[in-house]
Amino acid sequence: MGRGRRNTFDDLAALPWPVALAIGLLGYAAIRHGVPAYFARLDGPFAQGLATQTDAFAPIAWLWLAACSLASLAALVRARRRRRLLDSCTQLDSVAALGWRDFERLVGEAFRRQGYSIEETGLGGADGGIDLILRKGGQRTLVQCKQWRRRQVPVGVVREMFGLLAHHGAHAVRIAALGGFTRDAARFAQGKPIELIDGPTLWRMIRDVQSGDGAADGMPRTQTPPASMQTGPASDATPACPRCGATMVTRTNRRTGQSFWGCAAYPACRGTR
Known part of the structure; x- marks a missing residue:
């Protein structure tokens, strides 16, 4: 629609x-x-x-x-x-009670308070699509909002959004879904510039921006880097890619389970830290 x-x-x-x-x-x-x-x-x-x-x-x-x-x-x-x-949101249930249009506006406002400029694309709808485009620091991120409460987002939806990444010249994809994601969807997102935001993660992000503690780099405070990546007072800052200078995102090695910084422009750039 x-x-x-x-x-x-x-x-x-x-x-x-x-x-x-x-x-x-x-x-x-x-x-x-x-x-x-x-x-x-x-x-x-x-x-x-x-x-x-x-x-x-x-x-x-x-x-x-x-x-x-x-x-x-x-x-x-x-x-x-x-x-x-x-x-006005006081708990996750109040977010789930919103209509799908207000849910998109809520997600957009949460990112806006993190310093992003927001474009409501008009390409989505009640069933999803590219609902928002985030811009910050020369980076473009495609966002899809799923207010499904009793359904998990399948891998097909994540794969479709990943396919739109190169088509729209964006650097990363974020999908916000109250019901969470299937294991196949989470597995497909690993190692790619895709951030999956489930209900509890979204709620923590909302609470952070409500209290004025939203991360300056656009990452919710709940998604802090692992201890092995925290090197001091500057650990909250997202590093730049050593190859292309783009913003980096937290990823997990599929084999070892170890977290690392990977370039948000992957696979075009394979820079890591």
Whole structure:
């Protein structure tokens, strides 16, 4: 079930409200004064006639400013709603009681408070898909949200999201699912730039950002590196890949069970620490 096509108003409302308002003011100035000034520099009677009809552009300029102001107001209302949505959660059951759209907004707000910029793609729906795109530090992460309460996410869903990684030029995939994941799904994700976030992990992430303790590197505090990887005060920082400089993620060796840092751009880059 899709969400329909986005239009210019939706794109403006998806921006931070001050940005949408600033676009409205700049557009008003450009239409009201910039366009007549442009025609004034051109030769010909038609251009000169338009240059003198400055009042003719006023209605268009006001319409643009009004549309951007409404989009800014919508963005402000949505931002407050997302904040209330996250702050009102008191336990995992309250998250499970949300509708699938609010569940996506909740997950997006949790990542937003970790410093990510969030794009609600409109490519997903009640049955999943790419619901969010996270951007931070030049890295793009695809996110799918599954509010399945009594079903575990199968390996096919994880494999499908991994296939979209290269297609969309992203660096990593995250799947948030209340019901958890099958063993095959968890096994497939090992050694790949895929983070599986089950219900308890998601709840701990929500609690962290509610208290203002969300990790600066975007990783929930509950997913700390193992003791062998903690070297001192800087252990909370995610290292950069020694080969390409991209952000690294925690992975587990399938044979030995030992944790290590692997490049989020794997398999394009196989840098490890």
